Amino acid sequence: MKKKNITARQKLVALLLGVFLFLLAPAGQVSAEHRRGRGHMGPPFRHGQVIAKLPHGHRTIYVGRSPYYFWDGIFYSPGPRGYVVVSGPVGGIVASLPLGHSRVSIGGGIYFTFGDTYYRQVPQGYMVVSPPPEVVVQPPPPQIYGTVSVIANRLNVRSGPGREHPVVFYLQQGTILTIYGASAGWYYVQLPNGQYGWVMERFTTMLGFPAEG
Numbered sequence: 001m002k003k004k005n006i007t008a009r010q011k012l013v014a015l016l017l018g019v020f021l022f023l024l025a026p027a028g029q030v031s032a033e034h035r036r037g038r039g040h041m042g043p044p045f046r047h048g049q050v051i052a053k054l055p056h057g058h059r060t061i062y063v064g065r066s067p068y069y070f071w072d073g074i075f076y077s078p079g080p081r082g083y084v085v086v087s088g089p090v091g092g093i094v095a096s097l098p099l100g101h102s103r104v105s106i107g108g109g110i111y112f113t114f115g116d117t118y119y120r121q122v123p124q125g126y127m128v129v130s131p132p133p134e135v136v137v138q139p140p141p142p143q144i145y146g147t148v149s150v151i152a153n154r155l156n157v158r159s160g161p162g163r164e165h166p167v168v169f170y171l172q173q174g175t176i177l178t179i180y181g182a183s184a185g186w187y188y189v190q191l192p193n194g195q196y197g198w199v200m201e202r203f204t205t206m207l208g209f210p211a212e213g
Contacts, residue, residue: 050081051083052083052166053082053160062092087116095126147206147208148207154170157199168195
């Protein structure tokens with residue numbers, strides 16, 4: 001009986017050691033690594049889109065004397081009517097990369113990509129760089145995540161995912177919306193008039209998901 005108990009204890013120790021070594025394994029063992037979490041939906045890339053107020057939690061970076069604002073993989077530049085979605089400014093450094101980035105090996109160099117922006121790791125974080133010469137960048141089309149119908153009598157459309165963002169439009173019950181992104185209980189949607197905004201998920205009902213495969 002004592003020998004059996006020792007054997008079981010040895011197996012348990014070996015199992016815990018294996019889990020510990022797995023957690024310590026470096027993440028860069030493969031040439032391409034996708035880090036998008038299941039169910040994560042980031043805002044779409046729409047260069048030139050203007051928002052009235054920056055998203056909560058954004059970070060300010062400078063390239064030379066020019067300020068840029070970074071949030072969830074998207075760069076904004078100040079404009080006359082608000083903040084404009086722009087391409088990643090070459091030379092800009094961010095402390096961390098957004099969920100959903102990829103790690104790729106191109107021409108013997110390691111790059112990190114998110115959307116059409118390329119980064120190289122530097123001591124301060126990750127620097128925006130020009131695409132490698134052999135890479136032809138084509139911005140990905142916005143991905144549709146489904147459609148919803150408004151169930152509230154009147155629903156606010158806001159400029160960002162949160163009540164602190166200003167209301168930019170109102171929707172009536174039964175309005176059909178196309179989902180292009182989501183963040184913590186909010187949907188980023190296209191309105192019937194072609195404009196975009198954020199609505200609370202709980203005041204909508206899902207109608208369908210796009211076909212896959």
